[in-house]
Amino acid sequence: MxxxxxxQPYRARRxxxxxxxxxxxxxxxxxxxxxxxxxxxxxxxxxxxxxxxPRPTFLDDVLALVAAPAWVTEWQYASARPLxxxxxxxxxxxxxxxxxxxxxxxRRTLRRRLRREELWNGNVEPPLWTVFxxxxxxxxxxxxxxxxxxxxVPAAAAANPALVVVRLRSQAEVERWLARxx
Numbered sequence: 684m685x686x687x688x689x690x691q692p693y694r695a696r697r698x699x700x701x702x703x704x705x706x707x708x709x710x711x712x713x714x715x716x717x718x719x720x721x722x723x724x725x726x727x728x729x730x731x732x733x734x735x736x737p738r739p740t741f742l743d744d745v746l747a748l749v750a751a752p753a754w755v756t757e758w759q760y761a762s763a764r765p766l767x768x769x770x771x772x773x774x775x776x777x778x779x780x781x782x783x784x785x786x787x788x789x790r791r792t793l794r795r796r797l798r799r800e801e802l803w804n805g806n807v808e809p810p811l812w813t814v815f816x817x818x819x820x821x822x823x824x825x826x827x828x829x830x831x832x833x834x835x836v837p838a839a840a841a842a843n844p845a846l847v848v849v850r851l852r853s854q855a856e857v858e859r860w861l862a863r864x865x
Contacts, residue, residue, distance in 0.1 A: 684776075684837075684840065684848045684849075684850055685847065685848065685849045685850070686849065686850060686851070686856070687849070687851055687856035687857070687859045687860040688859065689849070694719075694865065695719075695771075695772040695773035695847070696721065696752060696753040696754075696772055697749070697751075697752075697753060697754055697770055697771045697772045697773070698712075698715055698719075698721070698754070698755045698756075698771065698772065698773045698774075698775065699755075699756060699757070699758040699767055699768065699771045699773070699774040699775070700712040700715070700755070700756070700757050700758065700774075700775045700777065701757075701758040701774055701775070701776045701777065701832060701835070701836055702776060702777030702778060702779075702832060703784055703825055703828055703829045703831070703832060704784075704788055704821050704824055704825040704828070705784040705785065705787040705788030705791065705821075705825045706777040706778070706779055706784050706787070707777055707779070707787065707854075707857070708757040708758075708759075708777060709725055709727075709757055711775065711777060711857060711861075712725075712755045712756060712757055713755075714861060715755050715775070715861070715864065716755040718861065718864055719755075719864065721753045721754060721755050722751070722753065722754055722755070723754070723755045723756065724748055724754060724755075724756045725756070725757065725803070726745075726756050726757045726758075726759050726760065726763065727757070727759070727802070727803050728803040728804070729741055729744040729745065729748070730759075730760055730763075730803075731802070731803040731804055731806055732804050733804050733805050733806070734806070735806050738804075741760075741762070741763070742762060742763065742766075745763045745766050745767065746766065749766055749767060749769075749770035750770075758774060758839075764835070764839065765839075765842075768839040768842065768843050768846060769842075769843055771843075771846055772845075772846070772847065773846070773847045773848075773849065774836065774839065774840070774846055774847070774848045774849070775848075775849050775851060775860075776832065776836050776848055776849065776850045776851065777851055777857070778832065778850055778851065778852050779851075779852060779853060779854070780852075780853075781829055783853075783854075784825060784829065785825065785826070788821065788822055788825045789822065792808060792811075792814075792821060792822055793811070795807070795808040796808040796809075796810070796811055808821075836848060836850075
C-alpha cells in the first residue's frame with residue numbers, strides 16, 4: 684500500500700476512489716478525472732433510480748463501465764466492488780479522521796436538503812428528521828460503516844495483486860498526492 688509521497692509506478696487509466704460516505708470520494712474522483720483527462724462516472728447515478736430504488740440495470744451498467752479502457756469512479760456497493768476492483772489499475776483510499784468525515788457529511792446533507800438539490804434520477808435528500816427514523820440515512824450509514832474499509836480495501840488488494848492502493852488520511856495528503864499526479 685502506497686501513501687501520498689510514494690511515486691506512482693505507472694499512469695493509471697482505470698481508477699477507483701474508496702472511502703466511507705462523506706470522505707470526499709466523488710469530489711476527488713472528479714478532480715482526478717479532470718487532471719488526467721479521463722471520464723468520471725458517478726456510481727450513485729448508476730445505482731439509484733427514481734424514488735431511491737436500485738436500478739435493475741445497475742450491474743450491467745457497471746460491467747459496461749469496467750469494459751471501457753479508461754475511467755474514474757467511486758468504489759461502492761457490495762455487488763459492484765469485486766467487478767470494479769478486478770478491472771482497476773489504481774485505488775485511492777480516502778481515510779480521513781472520523782470527525783472530518785462527519786463534518787463533511789453533515790454540511791453536505793444540510794446543504795442538499797435545504798437547497799432541495801436534485802441528486803440522481805430526480806432524488807433529493809429526505810427530510811432532516813429522518814436521520815432519527817431511518818437506519819440507512821446517509822448520516823447514520825457513515826457512522827455505522829466507518830471502519831468497514833479497514834477490511835474491505837486490504838481484502839481487495841489481496842484478491843487483485845496488480846491493483847495499486849494509495850491511502851490518503853488527510854486533505855493535505857490528498858493535495859500533495861494530486862499535485863504529483865500525472
